[in-house]
Amino acid sequence: MALTSQILELIRISSTDLPADVENAIQEATKREEVGSSAATVLQTIEENIKLARKETTAMCQDTGSLVFYIDYPECGNERIYRESILDAVREATNLKYLRPNTVEPLSGKNSGDNIGRNAPYLHFHQWDKDYVRIRFMQKGGGCENCGAQYRLPDSTLNAGRDIKGVRKAIIDAVFQAQGQGCAPAILGISIGGDRAVSYTYAKEQLFRKIGERNPDKEIAEFEVELCKELNTMGIGPMGFGGKTTILDVLVGIQPRHPASFFVSISYMCWACRRRTLTIKGNEVEYD
Numbered sequence: 001m002a003l004t005s006q007i008l009e010l011i012r013i014s015s016t017d018l019p020a021d022v023e024n025a026i027q028e029a030t031k032r033e034e035v036g037s038s039a040a041t042v043l044q045t046i047e048e049n050i051k052l053a054r055k056e057t058t059a060m061c062q063d064t065g066s067l068v069f070y071i072d073y074p075e076c077g078n079e080r081i082y083r084e085s086i087l088d089a090v091r092e093a094t095n096l097k098y099l100r101p102n103t104v105e106p107l108s109g110k111n112s113g114d115n116i117g118r119n120a121p122y123l124h125f126h127q128w129d130k131d132y133v134r135i136r137f138m139q140k141g142g143g144c145e146n147c148g149a150q151y152r153l154p155d156s157t158l159n160a161g162r163d164i165k166g167v168r169k170a171i172i173d174a175v176f177q178a179q180g181q182g183c184a185p186a187i188l189g190i191s192i193g194g195d196r197a198v199s200y201t202y203a204k205e206q207l208f209r210k211i212g213e214r215n216p217d218k219e220i221a222e223f224e225v226e227l228c229k230e231l232n233t234m235g236i237g238p239m240g241f242g243g244k245t246t247i248l249d250v251l252v253g254i255q256p257r258h259p260a261s262f263f264v265s266i267s268y269m270c271w272a273c274r275r276r277t278l279t280i281k282g283n284e285v286e287y288d
């Protein structure tokens with residue numbers, strides 16, 4: 001019961017209170033845009049929306065997204081209990097309107113009404129060697145999820161080879177294709193390597209990193225910074241209205257690949273980057 005309440009609180013915070021690093025990045029972006037421009041006006045409206053959602057404890061966007069949980073638990077943990085607690089918390093969060101019922105049958109479109117169904121919410125379990133529980137939660141809006149893309153290099157249409165220059169071309173193309181959709185400014189989670197499924201999963205997992213948290217590999221870290229600058233010269237801007245802020249950050253993860261495959265996956269997250277972490281260490285409960 002305590003666990004269900006803790007997870008319910010995790011969902012409430014996530015849905016109504018944008019993480020400080022994302023809010024700060026939006027505020028900094030507003031300062032960079034020209035006063036009175038469409039870009040500045042859009043960003044100011046987003047800022048007001050964020051504050052209002054927090055004050056009123058209401059969802060910051062009407063699309064409360066697909067629900068993704070990553071659960072890291074110790075050897076003594078019980079996966080069944082975590083699963084049941086999460087499902088109970090999701091039902092209650094939907095009932096309390098922290099979450100919109102977003103789970104529909106693929107063909108009929110019939111809504112389950114409580115956000116529960118096969119693989120809904122998406123649960124990733126991982127038993128680790130630490131003695132505490134960490135539950136990371138993400139709400140992925142449908143509009144921004146639709147902007148995600150996967151490239152198989154080489155790609156002759158982009159003239160993109162199997163190297164970092166090819167990766168750059170793939171990412172620029174994905175942002176170009178996304179323009180006017182997916183509620184920019186966006187944060188990009190990128191995976192280089194892996195098979196198709198693992199590549200997409202790892203790309204999305206990058207979005208748990210805070211804005212500005214660079215990849216430990218120096219070369220990749222520089223690539224993240226330079227590419228973010230370059231993408232912000234494209235002029236797409238907040239909500240596609242033009243301006244200097246198309247992307248808030250680029251977060252790249254790398255993993256081994258099969259010699260015959262070279263996948264680049266892009267998980268596109270809108271400004272409403274709702275991701276929160278619950279850590280339970282004995283009686284200590286922390287939300288970040």
Ligand code: SF4
Pocket residue numbers: 061062063064065140141142143144145182183270271272
């Ligand atoms: S893309 Fe994001 S901000 Fe836009 S409607 Fe979907 S969840 Fe909301």
